Amino acid sequence: MATLSVCQPPPGGFSFDNCRRNAVLAGEVAAIGLGAPAARKTGTTICGIVFKDGIILGADTRATEGMVVADKNCSKIHYISPNIYCCGAGTAADTEMTTQIISSNLELHSLSTGRQPRVATANRMLKQMLFRYQGYIGAALVLGGVDCNGPHLYSIYPHGSTDKLPYVTMGSGSLAAMAVFEDRYKPDMEEEDAKQLVRDAIAAGIFNDLGSGSNVDLCVITKGKVDYLRPHDEANKKGVRAGDYKYKRGTTAVLTKTVFPLKLEVVEESIQTMDTS
Amino acid sequence: MNTRGFRSQLKDSVPVAGLCPQGAYGVQDTLRSGFTSVKNELLPSHPLELSEKNFQLNRDKMDFSSLRNIQGLHAPLKLQMEYKAARQIQRLPFLQSSHLALDTLRGNDECIGFEDILNDPAQTEVMGEPHMMVEHKLGLL
Numbered sequence: 001m002a003t004l005s006v007c008q009p010p011p012g013g014f015s016f017d018n019c020r021r022n023a024v025l026a027g028e029v030a031a032i033g034l035g036a037p038a039a040r041k042t043g044t045t046i047c048g049i050v051f052k053d054g055i056i057l058g059a060d061t062r063a064t065e066g067m068v069v070a071d072k073n074c075s076k077i078h079y080i081s082p083n084i085y086c087c088g089a090g091t092a093a094d095t096e097m098t099t100q101i102i103s104s105n106l107e108l109h110s111l112s113t114g115r116q117p118r119v120a121t122a123n124r125m126l127k128q129m130l131f132r133y134q135g136y137i138g139a140a141l142v143l144g145g146v147d148c149n150g151p152h153l154y155s156i157y158p159h160g161s162t163d164k165l166p167y168v169t170m171g172s173g174s175l176a177a178m179a180v181f182e183d184r185y186k187p188d189m190e191e192e193d194a195k196q197l198v199r200d201a202i203a204a205g206i207f208n209d210l211g212s213g214s215n216v217d218l219c220v221i222t223k224g225k226v227d228y229l230r231p232h233d234e235a236n237k238k239g240v241r242a243g244d245y246k247y248k249r250g251t252t253a254v255l256t257k258t259v260f261p262l263k264l265e266v267v268e269e270s271i272q273t274m275d276t277s
Numbered sequence: 278m279n280t281r282g283f284r285s286q287l288k289d290s291v292p293v294a295g296l297c298p299q300g301a302y303g304v305q306d307t308l309r310s311g312f313t314s315v316k317n318e319l320l321p322s323h324p325l326e327l328s329e330k331n332f333q334l335n336r337d338k339m340d341f342s343s344l345r346n347i348q349g350l351h352a353p354l355k356l357q358m359e360y361k362a363a364r365q366i367q368r369l370p371f372l373q374s375s376h377l378a379l380d381t382l383r384g385n386d387e388c389i390g391f392e393d394i395l396n397d398p399a400q401t402e403v404m405g406e407p408h409m410m411v412e413h414k415l416g417l418l
Contacts, residue, residue, distance in 0.1 A: 009373065009401045013392035014329060019322035097394075104389045112387050129390075132332070136325060 038066040039091050041138075043211020045173030046076060046087035047201050048142045049185065050166045051194035054151045054222035055144035058198035059087045060173070060206050061231070062213035069213070075230065077219045081106050081117045082226065084145030085219050089171035090138040090158060098139045102126055119145040119152040123162055131160030140170045146223050173205025173212040180204045191220065199233050206235055356382070370410040373399045 029036055046059045063071035078099035080086050084106070088095025102125050110117040123143055130137055141156040155168035167185050169177040180201040189197070195218060202216045215231035321327050328335075341353035363378035380386045 009398040009403075010396055011330075011392065012396050012398050013390070014325070015396050016321070016323045016326040016329075019326075023322075101389055101391070101394070108387045108389070132328075134325060134328075 035066075040065045040070050040093070041091055041211075043173075043209070044076060044089040044171030045169070045177050045202050045205025045209060045212040046089050046142050046171050047169040047174075047177045047181065047198060047205075048087065048144045048153045048155075048167065049181070049189075049194055049198055050144075050151050050153050050187075051189045051191060053191065054146045054220065055153055056191075056194050056198050057085055057087050057142060057144050057219040057221070058202045058232075059217050060202055060212040061215045061217060062206075062211070063092055064211055072214050073231075075217065077217055077228070077230075079103060080122055080143070080145070081110065083116060083147060083221065084119055084122055084143070085221060085226070085228075086122075086144070087142040087170070089140045089142075094137045094139040095141065098126070098129065098137060099141070102129070116147060118147040118149065119143065119154065123152075123154045123156065123164075126156050127160045127162050130156065130158060135159040142168055142170050144221060146221050151221070169201065169205075171205070171212065173202075173209035176204040176208040177201035195220065195232070203233070203235055369407070370414045371405045371407045 026036055040063055043062070043064045044060060046057070048055060048057045057077055059076035061071075061073045061076065062069055063074040074092070076087050076089070076095075078086050078088060078096070080099060080103045086099050086102075088099060102122055105125055106117045106122055109121065122145070126141060126143065130139065135158045138158050139156075140158055143154045143156060145152060152164065153166065153168060154162050154164050155170055156162045166187065167181045169175075169181065178201075180197070184197055184200075198218060199216050202212075205212045206214070206216070214236050216233040216235060218227075218229040218232040220227040220229070341356070344352045344356070359382055360379065363376075363382055366378070367374040367376075377386070
């Protein structure tokens, strides 16, 4: 008798079908001694600061996969709404998808209310989503924006806790960046001073943390204007080769030299176009 | 807070190992689910599996109980009646229905979540056999 085929379609969302198989495979691979492939993380330095007219967000641009640099110039400052931007540290895919989902939700919400979205709304949506997944979504975010109530800056941890502060840093280079902030932050700074401070904090993360590197990206958000400076500062330019490895003619002494001219005639000439699409 | 301990982590239905294997054609799919063991059958494969399966249910329970406390018993009763009515008008059992009325009642028409992006049920590659599904729904099976 054939098996009955009455099936309920899966309800959508995450599917846990392969978890058991993955756990068994991970155990087998560990027993052999190899390593499972690592998810691409953004071992990162991200930071944000509230200055006189608004918010400045800063980020480095290196994405790592284990011990290898996967992307030398990735963009870590994500768009949430025209007046709200979010930096993401942790697993790159998680931060990307999370910020895109929240951006869509916030757009739908603002169309429904007819008002400009507030940073507190984005914060609440993000923390509720991250808490629902109990930290399995590895996204540590710095959320900043200017809305009708002024500039706001939040830091959001992967398990769903948030902090509202005047200056925040996240990522593997957060300690280096926080050291710079603790030394030189003053409330109500001017824009140029604030940009220099954020650039220095990210540079501290870039030069003192292995997981951060390459350039400094900045995002200056003020009431009505957003400046996305990518790159603001190329701290690590790839060097140009100074010398040449070829030896000069005459380095080795020439004893004899014989020249044989080869007489060749062209028999057939045909052109084959390459598919360079 | 999980105060009931291990017992609350068991799956709702407890299939006995070996009697109803999950693979195709009724044979245990060793490649995908590993060897049968009682622990595999009883415990969920991921800590989030149970909480995600019951998420909608738990949220509804929470909303209804707070509605009952604020507005009285009539509010959740009326809403549940509307949900029941919206759930009854669907397409035939083997086809995907859009659940538009249910989504509007719940407020899901203004939200996007992982259930809309990943594993969209409208795009599954498998479909139940139409005759079997209708008979199952009518109780003739």
